Amino acid sequence: MRVKKFSPDYVTAIKYVLLFAAFAATNKLEKTVMPYSAAIYAASIAFGYSAFFSSAIWILSFLVFKCTGLLAYAGIVSAFFIAVSFVYKKLGVKPRYEIVLFATVAAAVFCFLGDTINYVPIEKRVTVAAITVLLTLVAYVAIKGVNEKGLKFKPCFDEYATAAVLFTVIGTGVCNALSPFVWKSVCVLLILLSAYLYRQGVCTVFAAVCGISFSVYYGNVSYASVYLCMGVFAESVTRFSRYLSAATVLAADYLAERFFGVYGAYALTDFISCFIGAAIFCVTPSFLLKNLKERLCVFREKQLSRVSINRNRTFLSNRLYELSGVFTEMSDALSAFKKTAMTEDKARICIVREIMNAVCKNCDNYYKCKENENKIAESLNVLTGIGFAKGKLSLIDLPKELSVSCVRPNNLLYGLNKLLSDYRGEAINNANVCTGRKLIADEAKNVSEILKKLALESGTLLKYRSDLERKLSAALLKAGYPVHELLIYGEDSRLCIGMILSVKEIELGKLITAVEKTVGTRMALTEKSNVTEEKCYLSFRIAAPYDAFFGLAAAKKDGSEKSGDTHSVTRISDDRFLVALSDGMGSGEQANRVSSVTLSLIESFYKAGMKSELILGTVAKLLAITAEETFTALDVSVIDLKNCTADFIKYGAPYGFIVGENGIRIVESNSLPLGILDELKPSVATAKLAAGDMVILVTDGIADAFGSPTDLAEFLRTLPALNPQTLADDVMKRALSLTDGKREDDMTVLAVRIFKKKPA
Structure with missing residues (x-):
């Protein structure tokens, strides 16, 4: 027989320890022990806590204070609630607000029995009974909110109010049972945690609630203002450093006495009790706080x-x-x-x-x-x-x-x-x-x-980056851009950021700098649009490490109204450029039309994401099946700005050139023009580029003017490969000088220079 391994349920154990502490503290709402804890006991039974175990620790909460005179009352009430719990379990339902009626029965038992050892006047018994019934309703609503929503989800107003009352009751009981200095340490710790874990505003309200219990205990409302100041101080600096937040709470506690004399005299015990709570917060490991924040902030x-x-x-x-x-x-x-x-x-x-x-x-x-x-x-x-x-x-x-x-x-x-x-x-x-x-x-x-x-x-499936979202939201807020909504997803090179900012005007340079510093890599703005008059949407992607700029020089054939050469420089994806020259056979209107249509088709196909071999094969077939003879020399280069490479595809085009620090490389071509044969294979080559390299494409008019690729290469060696527009103009001037200014064919030079972007 396989023995099941025992696995302790720490969460349940902690729940019952906290329940016992609440019983004990509520019993000491006054200087003498009174059964106010019956309210929390009744509410716990209503929410499914074990009737036997809850009854046991409730009776134990009286024994802790050696209050044996209330054991008879506690025993009768426990038996009553165990019976109620049994009936409801058999019926398969849970008690609701009728639990207040059952608490009234328990209160009647106290009015009748009282304390069997210490005499309690009937007026006092009735008052305690009435307060206990009211506390039952308060405890039921408060525990219902905590039980159903935990600390993750925003409670409604009645849950806020009842939780504040119950917290004040327990705090006053701790002050009576142990010491106000113990409760002060607990409150300081909780204030610092709320400032770290929750959004702005929560800590200040919670700190004020903490102060109410001290105001009740000391009979001085000034204590509420002291703790309110603690919350404001902690909340104002916690985004910079949690240690600074702890220091400001200590300072707020001291300054309250220094300037307003709330404590009468600032004793060492006041400082130690405040310091203990702050110290516990400071020594708590960061990973535990981050994990807790991750769990509690899901609702955001x-x-x-x-x-x-x-x-x-x-x-x-x-x-x-x-x-x-x-x-x-x-x-x-x-x-x-x-x-x-x-x-x-x-x-x-x-x-x-x-x-x-x-x-x-x-x-x-x-x-x-x-x-x-x-x-x-x-x-x-x-x-x-x-x-x-x-x-x-x-x-x-x-x-x-x-x-x-x-x-x-x-x-x-x-x-x-x-x-x-x-x-x-x-x-x-x-x-x-x-x-x-x-x-x-x-x-x-x-x-x-x-x-x-x-x-x-x-x-x-998209992987969302909640941790990075919080960091970026804080960084943008610090830069003066409050974030209304933020979504970060993807990993490595696929990282994407979408945000809605609640601002009218944006300084893009400052915004992108804040994004890049937080993410740790260069980002490119891919979209910007207005959502409302006061909100705008922005989208960012990982920026390619390289970029390019272009230069073009063109001249049409003498006597032609239009050039048969057309060119294209277009971005086909976030990190890829298409650079192309198309030379329609002949010159004038017909050649220009063929050349333009060819490039338009190629651009559209590339942007659609088709493969090069299918694109060019399709264009070749389309040109081949037309009624008229339509040929075009095509020179295409697809430049990858992410990997810094270039794919060259040539149909009947002249040689291409790559000019760099290590000399000149020639890209050869041995294919017929596009459209002569529908199954024509192009000349294809791939070249690795480097920052500063210049890619140069020319049409037949330029190639014929120089006579041979060697002559053109030798001329390129004499030019500084810095500005692509200057280089294109110099090549055109040289070609025209070689033909004595005559343009016997359309002439085009297209130059592209690659450069590396500055790191983020």
Whole structure:
């Protein structure tokens, strides 16, 4: 038989120890022992405390003071409440406000029995009984609030009021039972804890409540003001240091006597009792206080909204996965069900059959040719094959057999050319349909990949940073920016901060500095918007360690209204830039249109999160299936500002250059322009960059002016790679000087310089 290991319940033990202390203190509300504790005893029974154990420690609270004369009363009342507890347990319900009625019965027992040893006048017994009944109602409401809400959640006014009354009663009892100096030590400790654990205002109110018990004990309301000052002093400095908070409480206690003479004379016992409470607070380990604060301050964080966000993210992730599956199925279906085009051999057979039926049958010489039908069909087959090869037939293409026997060669050639033309048109349309189907299948697959990526990102549950939220909230308040709401989530490079500030004007530099100092890394403002006239929303993300600035020089071809060269410099994500040059074949309006459309497509695809190979393959197919010939030389560089790398993708573009402290690197290109072939593969290269490196892209006009990449590289060696705009202008001036100022093609230079941001 397996023996269950005993595990002590420390929380329950502490509850009953505190309950016993409350019984004992309440019994000493006066100088002589009176059964006021029956109020707390009745309330504890109502909230499920063990009737037997509660009764035992309640009777013990009388024995502590050697008050045996109240044992008969305590025994009868205990038996009564044990019976009440048994009945309610059998009924499966809990006592509510009817517990006051039961307390009235217990009070009647005291009125009848009194103290069996020490005489208590009937008037005194009735007064004690009445106060006990009222205290039962107070204790029931107060314990109900603590039992249901603990110290985490904001109580309502009646719970505040009854808790304050009960606390005052217990405090007065401690002063009578032990000493006011003991209660002073406890109150100082509790005041310092409330200042550290709760938001502003709570400590001051609580300190005033602590002072009321001393005012009752000494009969001097000035004590309430002394403890109120303690709370104000502690609350004003606790955000700077908890040790400073303890020191200010000691100072407030001394100054109250020094300036107002509250104590009559400030004795050593006054200082020691205050010092003990402050010392206990100071020596309490910081991690215990932080853990306690974490537990007690949960109600300040919007837990429901945070849980709802993660639940919605999970739901969205599941839907995105389902949608991803739909697009995957679409891609597979489009790839599987291909339209089979007629082969050339079948087409030749069909064309020969159609010619013999449509042309030969109407010929006067038809029956004579029919005698040699096989030879005629073979000759027509050969002639059709020549037509497929040449595209169009003429009289010189007629085979000898047909030239001798056919009496209508012109009709024959006309019919064949028409059928060949129809076949070619059908073949082109079929090829375009196949290309379009493949294009749609590829894009469906691409959309599926994007949805999977989004599903993975949104399916990752956010990890909230409550500890960092409190630090940042305090830092922003110190900087003069009161935070209305604050949310920090994510880890490492995915750290995100969202906040609502209760201010009209913001000095962004000061605000970002406060955020970066608290977080310990560079942050970038990603969004700023007004919520109301007095509140604004701001969002921050981890800033990339590198950044870039750009320079551009361009000149259009002589005689052209528009340049066929277009450029793009755009941010495609928080830490990635797209830099691109597109050189439409030719110049003028047509070249500009092709070039602009190409770059616009590429920008949109990259921003959507598509992969480079799918983006460029899609653009190549779109250009290839257009009715007109649309070619463009494309030079793309995707610069990663987080890892300081660059991906180069070239379609028929000239060489690119990377100019840095270690010399010049050339990025080669050996691919045809985009749009010539739909399955064209680009030249792809990846380069590691460093702070200060300059990436230079040029179009054919610049490359042709210099003559060779070596000449352009040698010229770049003579230029200081500091300002990209100056460098681009110098390259353009040199190119124009080499062509004597003539611009035989559109000319563009795009320069990008990488630099490292200053650390936070």
